[in-house]
Amino acid sequence: AxxxxxxxxxxxxxxxxxxxxxxxxxxxxLREAIDHGELELYYQPQLNLASHTITGMxxxxxxxxxxxxxxxxxxxxxLAEETGLILPIGEWVLNQACNQLKxxxxxxxxxxxxxxxxxxxxxxxxxxxxxxxxxxxxxxxxPACLEIEITESVMMEDPERMIVxxxxxxxxxxxxxxxxxxxxxxxLSYLQRFPFDKLKIxxxxxxxxxxxxxxxxxxxxxxxxxxxxxxxxxxEGVETEEQMEFLKKCGCNEIQGYLISRPVPxxxxxxxxxxxxxx
Ligand code: C2E
Ligand code: CA
Ligand code: CA
Ligand code: CA
Numbered sequence: 340a341x342x343x344x345x346x347x348x349x350x351x352x353x354x355x356x357x358x359x360x361x362x363x364x365x366x367x368x369l370r371e372a373i374d375h376g377e378l379e380l381y382y383q384p385q386l387n388l389a390s391h392t393i394t395g396m397x398x399x400x401x402x403x404x405x406x407x408x409x410x411x412x413x414x415x416x417x418l419a420e421e422t423g424l425i426l427p428i429g430e431w432v433l434n435q436a437c438n439q440l441k442x443x444x445x446x447x448x449x450x451x452x453x454x455x456x457x458x459x460x461x462x463x464x465x466x467x468x469x470x471x472x473x474x475x476x477x478x479x480x481x482p483a484c485l486e487i488e489i490t491e492s493v494m495m496e497d498p499e500r501m502i503v504x505x506x507x508x509x510x511x512x513x514x515x516x517x518x519x520x521x522x523x524x525x526x527l528s529y530l531q532r533f534p535f536d537k538l539k540i541x542x543x544x545x546x547x548x549x550x551x552x553x554x555x556x557x558x559x560x561x562x563x564x565x566x567x568x569x570x571x572x573x574x575e576g577v578e579t580e581e582q583m584e585f586l587k588k589c590g591c592n593e594i595q596g597y598l599i600s601r602p603v604p605x606x607x608x609x610x611x612x613x614x615x616x617x618x
Contacts, residue, residue: 362418368404369415369424373431377403380435381602384611385454385573385595388587393615395452395486397595398436399602400428420460429461433474437485439605441478448612454486454516459493462504472511482512488539489515491523502533509534516573521557527564538565542576545596549581562589 372378378400385395402410419425433455440453461467475482487508494501494517505515516537517530521544530538540561547554558574565572574586577596586594600611 365415365418366422366424369402369419369422369428372402372404373427375405377405378428378431379403379604380432380439381604382439382453382608383595383602384599384608384615385452385593386599386615387593388583388591391615393448393599393612394450394593395454396440396608397454397488397602398432398439398456400432400456416458420458423460425458425460426464429457429467430470432456433471437474437478437480440484441480442605443609443612444480444484446609446612448616450484451612452484452486452514454488456488456518459489459496462489462501467504468507468511471508471513475511475513483514486514486516486537488518490518491520491525494533495523495525498533505534521561527561527568531568535570537571537573540572540574540591542596545574545576545582545586548585549579555585558586558589558591562586562591566590 379402380398381401382396382398384393385397386392387394400412400416402412402415404410416425419428436453436455440451443451457467471485474480475485489501489505509515514536515534516539517533517535518539519541520538521541538561540558544554544557544561548558549555562572571592572590573593573595574582574591575595577583577586577594577598579598582596583594583598599615603611
């Protein structure tokens with residue numbers, strides 16, 4: 340007869356095998372996701388607080404898995420990064436986002452900006468700058484209408500190398516945004532050395548901005564300092580009118596969040612654009 344600990348070990352081993360198996364399946368599925376047309380970009384509006392018009396949109400990746408349905412990015416971006424699949428996926432995303440932007444611009448929203456999330460693996464790769472340059476040429480999009488979002492935590496892993504990569508990108512004339520700001524413990528004065536155009540205050544600080552005096556103070560401080568450093572500020576995860584009004588007082592230029600809209604497929608985004616149309 341088996342001992343108790345033997346049973347436990349067997350259970351543990353099976354569980355581990357299942358996990359490994361699941362991961363391997365997901366990896367091979369993800370490998371085919373592009374070719375099978377399972378990836379889609381959703382878009383979330385960025386609302387300018389002064390004009391109350393949509394000035395930008397963030398492209399957010401969705402994977403329609405044939406068996407598991409919609410898999411959120413939090414559940415596969417990490418895998419894509421570990422396996423290197425983020426490189427072809429990232430190129431697909433950039434290409435798709437720019438082509439979609441071109442379509443919206445042709446509909447008359449000629450100054451709309453698209454923000455695209457980029458992983459550190461993509462920045463490390465040698466040809467991202469060239470790839471973006473080619474897309475800009477091919478689509479004819481103004482470089483200032485493409486914004487690249489890089490998370491603060493990633494920046495701080497190897498800041499000196501990041502500065503080099505970012506300056507190279509900045510030379511193309513595109514915009515750079517620092518994503519999830521406030522979570523990575525970097526000081527704003529230090530960030531002055533990076534060629535960012537915009538700070539994106541992380542949702543974690545926005546969530547309790549009305550209830551928590553600490554979070555309110557943080558948002559106020561970020562707003563004031565960003566202004567003195569001539570950086571634009573956007574707040575993510577804005578869900579209520581109250582939060583929006585408070586962020587206006589903080590000097591935020593733009594907001595993004597469920598208050599305006601969840602991320603939606605391109606055809607629905609077109610309708611949002613008409614609703615918040617520039618005069
Ligand atoms: P992120 O860049 O911080 O994106 C914002 C996330 O917050 C999105 O989740 C969005 O749906 C969600 N969100 C927006 N407004 C609200 C709100 O008002 N309330 C709440 N509770 N949530 C809100 P999503 O789409 O699941 O994306 C998760 C993360 O996956 C992104 O975080 C980003 O880091 C990553 N990601 C998404 N697409 C890409 C991509 O194309 N490439 C890379 N490298 N990463 C991506
Ligand atoms: Ca982002
Ligand atoms: Ca973010
Ligand atoms: Ca975030």
